[in-house]
Structures are given as structure tokens and as C-alpha cells.
Amino acid sequence: MRYSLLNRLTLACAATGLAISSVITFAHSSNMPLPCGGSSGCDQVAQDPSSYFRGVPVSAIGMAAYVFLLIVAVARIRGIAVKPSLLVGFIMSFAGAIISVVLTYHAITKIHATCLWCLGSLSMMILSTLAYVAMPSGSKGIKDTAPPKSAILWAVIPSLIVVGIGVYGAINRPKPPDLSSIDLGKVSYSELLASSRIVGQENAPVTIAEFSDLMCPACRQMHQRLLIFLVHQKGKVRLMFHHFPLVGFEGHEQSRYAAELSEQLNADDFWGFVGKVYAMDTKPTRDDLDKIFSSFHSKHLRTESAAKEEVTREMKIGASLGVKQTPTYILFIDGKPVAKASSYDIKEVISRPEFAKIFNAPPPKAK
Numbered sequence: 001m002r003y004s005l006l007n008r009l010t011l012a013c014a015a016t017g018l019a020i021s022s023v024i025t026f027a028h029s030s031n032m033p034l035p036c037g038g039s040s041g042c043d044q045v046a047q048d049p050s051s052y053f054r055g056v057p058v059s060a061i062g063m064a065a066y067v068f069l070l071i072v073a074v075a076r077i078r079g080i081a082v083k084p085s086l087l088v089g090f091i092m093s094f095a096g097a098i099i100s101v102v103l104t105y106h107a108i109t110k111i112h113a114t115c116l117w118c119l120g121s122l123s124m125m126i127l128s129t130l131a132y133v134a135m136p137s138g139s140k141g142i143k144d145t146a147p148p149k150s151a152i153l154w155a156v157i158p159s160l161i162v163v164g165i166g167v168y169g170a171i172n173r174p175k176p177p178d179l180s181s182i183d184l185g186k187v188s189y190s191e192l193l194a195s196s197r198i199v200g201q202e203n204a205p206v207t208i209a210e211f212s213d214l215m216c217p218a219c220r221q222m223h224q225r226l227l228i229f230l231v232h233q234k235g236k237v238r239l240m241f242h243h244f245p246l247v248g249f250e251g252h253e254q255s256r257y258a259a260e261l262s263e264q265l266n267a268d269d270f271w272g273f274v275g276k277v278y279a280m281d282t283k284p285t286r287d288d289l290d291k292i293f294s295s296f297h298s299k300h301l302r303t304e305s306a307a308k309e310e311v312t313r314e315m316k317i318g319a320s321l322g323v324k325q326t327p328t329y330i331l332f333i334d335g336k337p338v339a340k341a342s343s344y345d346i347k348e349v350i351s352r353p354e355f356a357k358i359f360n361a362p363p364p365k366a367k
Contacts, residue, residue, distance in 0.1 A: 212244060
């Protein structure tokens with residue numbers, strides 16, 4: 001009876017893990033955001049290089065592993081190759097658990113994000129490993145005495161629950177903010193170019209103008225993803241950063257002060273300051289901002305009063321364009337404004353044909 005129960009547990013783990021990895025892989029292939037319990041951690045992890053192995057999503061490799069575990073579990077239930085399937089199943093589950101632990105550790109410590117779907121897959125691998133450890137050590141005389149058909153529900157029910165959660169989460173995912181106040185016809189590339197901090201090659205065909213608040217959680221989550229995206233595109237994209245502190249909103253009391261500090265710094269130190277602020281696990285206090293600012297000892301680009309004027313100017317530019325929340329993105333192709341996006345839908349926007357044509361082409365040569 002114990003052997004039969006453990007067999008069905010490994011079957012349920014394999015089926016559930018297959019459903020989880022299928023949802024993740026579908027999100028990868030369809031470029032759809034993953035439902036993630038109210039956060040964007042799943043999308044952050046999905047877009048990180050660690051989620052790919054030689055161009056193949058790790059989740060797709062996980063699908064193959066779970067299919068294999070499903071096959072060996074079914075074979076055991078039917079009394080086929082009992083001893084080999086126990087050894088192979090344990091090795092596969094244990095290896096999967098180790099890989100999942102490493103990837104989860106990387107996500108928490110390096111990406112500063114948590115993917116609930118990945119944690120679910122990790123749980124299935126660990127539970128499967130424990131089930132195999134608990135299996136009887138011998139093989140002779142061991143039989144699965146329960147009817148094979150009874151195992152169907154062990155595979156089907158958890159799989160349907162997982163898929164149902166995925167579908168429900170996708171349907172009820174928060175809608176992108178309303179950007180109708182932004183009129184692309186009024187956007188001046190030259191004006192934004194003259195008042196921004198820029199990272200990326202000068203001749204990049206795509207430019208992303210970002211209006212951001214250094215105290216904004218969504219901006220913090222998107223910052224590293226944008227920089228990684230720039231690196232991956234190899235000169236096809238550059239980023240123009242514009243301050244838009246949400247003055248007067250709760251939780252943004254230090255937003256303008258942070259922007260003014262950053263604008264006193266030269267180009268390299270500016271990006272270093274922004275990176276350190278966004279890398280903090282908690283919202284920085286005024287003292288935290290002062291400490292980060294004092295860590296840069298190079299000659300400053302602007303005086304304190306000039307930095308305040310620059311932040312005011314950038315806020316006026318954003319307001320004149322209709323920017324109301326952060327982060328807000330305006331995307332250009334060869335200097336022409338072609339799209340606007342928020343953190344909710346920028347992944348979908350850059351997947352449009354006009355951008356995909358550029359990103360799929362060879363990288364431009366540096367001047």
C-alpha cells in the first residue's frame with residue numbers, strides 16, 4: 001500500500017510540475033506576462049538570462065524532465081522496469097531539485113525577484129525526491145497493488161488546478177495604466193534628447209525615453225530589466241532617462257530629493273547612483289540617499305541649485321506630454337515616436353512587428 005501511494009505521489013508531482021513548466025514555457029513563447037500574485041517577479045525572472053540555456057527556456061527543459069518522470073512513474077504503476085525506474089526517477093528528481101534551488105537562489109539574490117511558478121516547480125522536484133527516498137529499497141516482490149486506473153486522478157486533478165490558476169491569473173491580471181493623455185504627435189525627440197541622461201550607442205535605431213521616479217517600486221523592478229535588454233540587443237536600443245518624481249504622493253516624500261542628488265553627478269556616477277538606489281531591498285530614507293551620494297567622490301556635473309532647476313524642467317516636460325504615472329515609456333524608431341508603454345505592457349509593445357524587425361536584424365556597427 002505504501003509503495004502504491006508513493007508511486008502515485010511521484011506521478012502527481014510529475015504531472016503538476018509538467019503543468020507548471022508548460023504555463024511558464026507558454027508565457028515565454030507567446031510573450032505573455034505571467035500571473036504572479038500581484039507582483040511582476042515572475043516576469044523579471046523569466047526575462048533574466050538565467051532563465052535560458054543556450055537560447056532555450058529552462059522551463060522547456062523542465063517540461064522534458066517532467067515528461068520523463070511521468071513516464072517512469074506510469075511504468076512503475078504498470079509494473080514495468082521497477083528497479084531501473086526507481087533509480088532513474090530519483091536521479092532526475094534530485095538533479096532537478098538542485099538546479100531549481102540554484103536558480104531560485106540566483107533570482108532572490110541577483111534579480112531581487114521571486115517567481116511563484118518557479119517555487120512551485122522547486123516544490124514538486126523536492127517532494128518527488130523525498131518520495132523516491134521513501135520508496136522500498138528492494139525490487140523483488142514489490143508490486144503496485146492499487147488499480148492502475150486509480151492513478152489517473154492523481155495526475156489530472158493537480159494539473160487542472162495549476163492550469164486553472166494560470167488562466168484565472170491571466171484573465172484577472174491588472175490592466176495597464178491609461179496612457180491616453182500622452183499624444184505622440186506632440187512628442188519632440190530633440191527636446192527629450194537634450195534634457196536626458198542616456199545610456200547606449202548613439203546610432204541605435206530604437207530609443208526608449210523613460211519617465212521614472214527613484215522611489216517608485218515598479219521603476220525599481222524595471223530598471224535592471226531594461227539594462228539587460230539593452231545589453232542583449234547589442235547596440236540596437238538606447239535609454240533616455242527622465243526624472244518624474246511623484247511629488248505629493250504617499251511613499252514618494254524623498255522622490256524629488258533623490259532626483260536632485262542624482263542630477264549633481266556626472267554621467268557615470270549618475271547611473272551608479274540610480275543603480276544603488278534601485279538595488280536597495282527597502283525604500284531608501286533621506287540618510288540612505290545621502291550616504292549613496294557621498295560614496296561618489298568625482299567632480300560633480302551641476303551645483304545643487306542647478307540640479308534642482310534641471311529636475312523642475314524635466315517634470316515640466318513630462319507633464320506637458322501628459323505623463324501622469326511612473327514608469328512611463330515613449331519609444332522611438334529613428335527619432336520618430338511610434339509607441340507609448342507602461343511597465344505592464346512594454347514587453348508586448350516591443351514585440352510588435354516594427355520593433356521585432358529591428359531586433360531580429362544584425363546589430364548596427366558602432367561609429
